[in-house]
Amino acid sequence: MPRKPTRHHRLLPVQPLTFSPFARSVARVATAYLVKHYLRDAPLKSAGDEFKEKLEKVDRQSESSEDEEFDGVVQADFAFFDPKPDDFHGVKTLLQSYLDNKQWDLSGFVDLILGQTTVGTVVKLEDDEDNAVFSVITALNLGRYKDHKCIAELKEFLLNISHEKDKIGNLRSLLGDKAQNVGLLVSQRVVNLPPELLPHLYDALFDEVSWATEDERKNANQKRPSTTDKDEALIYIKPEEEILHKLSMWSFLFPLQTQQVATHELKNYQLTGIVMAVKAENISSFQQQLHTLINES
Amino acid sequence: MATRLQFENSCDVGVFSKLTNAYCLVAIGGSENFYSAFESELADVIPVIKTSIAGTRIIGRLCAGNKKGLLVPHTTTDQELQHLRNSLPDQVVVQRIEEKLSALGNCIACNDHVALTHTDLDRETEEIIADVLGVEVFRQTIAGNILVGSYCAFSNRGGLVHPHTSIEDLDELSTLLQVPLVAGTINRGSDVIAAGMTVNDWTAFCGSDTTATELSVIESVFKLREAQPSAIVDEMRKSLIDSYV
Numbered sequence: 001m002p003r004k005p006t007r008h009h010r011l012l013p014v015q016p017l018t019f020s021p022f023a024r025s026v027a028r029v030a031t032a033y034l035v036k037h038y039l040r041d042a043p044l045k046s047a048g049d050e051f052k053e054k055l056e057k058v059d060r061q062s063e064s065s066e067d068e069e070f071d072g073v074v075q076a077d078f079a080f081f082d083p084k085p086d087d088f089h090g091v092k093t094l095l096q097s098y099l100d101n102k103q104w105d106l107s108g109f110v111d112l113i114l115g116q117t118t119v120g121t122v123v124k125l126e127d128d129e130d131n132a133v134f135s136v137i138t139a140l141n142l143g144r145y146k147d148h149k150c151i152a153e154l155k156e157f158l159l160n161i162s163h164e165k166d167k168i169g170n171l172r173s174l175l176g177d178k179a180q181n182v183g184l185l186v187s188q189r190v191v192n193l194p195p196e197l198l199p200h201l202y203d204a205l206f207d208e209v210s211w212a213t214e215d216e217r218k219n220a221n222q223k224r225p226s227t228t229d230k231d232e233a234l235i236y237i238k239p240e241e242e243i244l245h246k247l248s249m250w251s252f253l254f255p256l257q258t259q260q261v262a263t264h265e266l267k268n269y270q271l272t273g274i275v276m277a278v279k280a281e282n283i284s285s286f287q288q289q290l291h292t293l294i295n296e297s
Numbered sequence: 298m299a300t301r302l303q304f305e306n307s308c309d310v311g312v313f314s315k316l317t318n319a320y321c322l323v324a325i326g327g328s329e330n331f332y333s334a335f336e337s338e339l340a341d342v343i344p345v346i347k348t349s350i351a352g353t354r355i356i357g358r359l360c361a362g363n364k365k366g367l368l369v370p371h372t373t374t375d376q377e378l379q380h381l382r383n384s385l386p387d388q389v390v391v392q393r394i395e396e397k398l399s400a401l402g403n404c405i406a407c408n409d410h411v412a413l414t415h416t417d418l419d420r421e422t423e424e425i426i427a428d429v430l431g432v433e434v435f436r437q438t439i440a441g442n443i444l445v446g447s448y449c450a451f452s453n454r455g456g457l458v459h460p461h462t463s464i465e466d467l468d469e470l471s472t473l474l475q476v477p478l479v480a481g482t483i484n485r486g487s488d489v490i491a492a493g494m495t496v497n498d499w500t501a502f503c504g505s506d507t508t509a510t511e512l513s514v515i516e517s518v519f520k521l522r523e524a525q526p527s528a529i530v531d532e533m534r535k536s537l538i539d540s541y542v
Contacts, residue, residue: 088485096306103306103328107485107506 077126078134078197080204083114087122090133094188099157100273101257109150113138113186119208121201123189135189135197137205141213143180154184158275161254170250174277183209187238198240199291206283235269239297241276243289248276299501299516302334308484308504309492311450315357315402316495316502318409318453319364320385321345324354338500346384350377351399357495361405361412361446366390366429370399392429396422403446406491408453411474413437413445435473440466450491452498455518457481457490479518483507 083091092110099106113120113136120138124131145151155175162168174182187201236242245251256271278286304313305326313324314335321339323332325347335345350359351372360369366389369378373393381391396419398404404415405426412432414423427434439448440459448459449470456478458470471478483493484504494503496519503512516522 089487101305103303103330106306107308 078123078194079126080201081122081124082117083120083122083136083138084117085114086131087114087124087133087136090124090131091122091136094133094136094190095186098186098188099154102153102157104153104157105148105150108148109154112140112145112148112150116140119205119212121204121208123193123197123201135187135193135201137185137187137201139183139185139205139209141180142175142182142184146179161273162252162275163254164252167250167252170277171275187240189238191237195239195294195297199287199294202240202290203287206287239293240286240290241274243286243293244276244278245274247282247286248278251276298338299503299512299519299521300334300338301503301505301507301512302331303505304331308506309489310357310502310504311490311492311495312355312357314495314502315360315362316497316500317363318497319343319389320367322356322360322367322381323347324356325349326354335502338502344384344386346381348377348380348384356402358400358402358447358492361401361407361426361430362389363407363409363430363432364389365409365431366392368401368405368426368429369393370401371395372399390429392425394422394425401446402491403444406446406449406451407432408451408474408476410453411435413439413449413470413474415445416443437470437473439470447489447491450494450496451476451478452496452519454498454520455479457483457494457515457518459488459490461488477518479514481511481514481518483511483515485511 081087088107088110091113092106095106095110098109116138120136122133123135124133140151142151142155158171158175159168162171185205234242234245236245252275254273254275256273302310304310304324305328307313310331313326313331315322316335320343321335323335323345326332332345332347339345348356350356350369352374353359359372360367362368367381367385369381369391371393378391378393385391394401398415398418404418406413407426407430410432412426412430412434414426414434414436416436416438418436423434423436426432437445439445440461440463442448442459450457451474453476455476456470456474458467458478458480460480460482462470462480467478467480481490482488483490485506485508487493487506493507494501494515496502496515499521501515501519501521503515507515
């Protein structure tokens with residue numbers, strides 16, 4: 001499908017959009033800026049010249065960035081791609097602290113993610129020479145990959161960090177005999193990725209999962225470790241985790257050792273990880289709530 | 298021999314260590330595995346010293362040195378400087394330099410005879426390098442990158458440079474450095490060579506993502522297969538003894 005012509009109220013010179021300059025220019029800008037982005041339903045990428053068509057156009061009238069100062073605006077075209085072996089370094093960087101500071105076979109884990117081209121999405125910039133990865137999302141069937149060293153280490157990590165006896169039983173069964181029906185949801189992104197992309201990312205993932213496992217879907221459970229803050233109240237670094245937490249069958253928190261860059265508002269909060277198990281039938285409710293949350297904010 | 302290792306899940310071993318023919322500096326890490334990997338290879342031959350520079354662990358990228366000396370940035374604290382002076386062998390001169398480009402490891406690549414530097418380095422810094430490290434200094438770029446310290450790693454026996462270095466540049470650099478050079482990658486296709494590995498005349502340490510092909514290229518260009526530390530000492534001994542009584 002042809003790309004709709006862009007509307008420019010004034011000419012914006014092309015900003016260099018490689019990973020570091022983008023992140024740097026975004027960080028330099030003070031509080032108010034809007035990132036314009038297009039999600040197009042045109043074919044966007046090729047591994048073997050096959051494009052994914054999962055993007056919709058975002059209404060540009062809702063973005064008021066044209067009125068802002070020029071250097072407060074960075075224009076970026078994000079595109080969703082199937083995972084490819086080329087994305088190894090980008091995905092590995094994103095998942096560096098996936099299991100806190102435990103030394104494990106992260107490279108093997110990334111290889112599993114990249115090997116699964118049918119399920120999983122990598123968010124990159126359109127036509128970026130640097131091939132920088134901004135976000136990765138995928139679901140790994142724990143039963144299928146149970147013989148891999150990285151999955152074994154991951155299971156060991158999860159079982160060791162949980163201190164609540166009743167949850168350990170649940171966790172052990174999900175990781176053990178029920179593993180065939182359990183998918184590990186892996187979702188990680190750069191902190192400044194526009195939230196407008198999230199509903200589409202999750203929709204894409206769950207569509208792919210249902211296509212890939214049409215008959216097994218009813219029994220499947222989903223679970224993943226992720227990070228949150230907590231002190232008195234829980235502040236969720238990623239908005240979708242709050243929704244998932246509410247929908248989860250059970251969950252538990254664990255302390256994190258890795259250093260996170262704390263913003264001024266969050267400095268009184270303790271960095272905590274959360275492990276949740278969510279039933280597959282709650283996923284469509286999750287997707288709806290995510291759409292509402294992002295579109296309202 | 299080349300060894301593969303990791304620093305706390307990161308394959309960038311050249312960031313957290315600095316290896317020369319006379320000493321080895323290692324960052325203070327979460328687990329002892331990194332330090333013990335170096336210790337087991339080098340313990341009897343050269344001192345392995347744990348240190349920080351400017352309170353950070355990225356020591357490999359902040360300092361530059363060879364067997365004659367070590368240059369540290371102005372951000373190094375007095376205690377760190379003292380610790381280095383105490384732990385290093387006496388013939389190694391440690392010098393803290395006032396240079397606005399403080400990541401010396403990224404700006405300077407050197408062996409015991411030649412150094413390549415960032416094109417914008419101060420003139421005084423260039424003189425100090427020539428003086429303290431006892432090398433000839435050349436301002437160069439590598440495949441268009443000014444951070445020569447990041448995109449190449451070389452010892453007295455060979456060198457590995459950025460994969461996109463042209464043949465002409467390779468020849469030119471090889472003539473300047475007087476060692477064979479090869480353009481290649483480290484850590485599964487990464488082009489930041491010096492971040493992924495650290496090397497001296499008889500051993501190299503690479504990130505654990507390094508493929509077997511990359512490792513064999515490294516072992517061949519740096520001539521590590523037949524290299525033993527004693528071999529180097531023996532070679533020197535032959536030239537040192539001039540008469541038996």
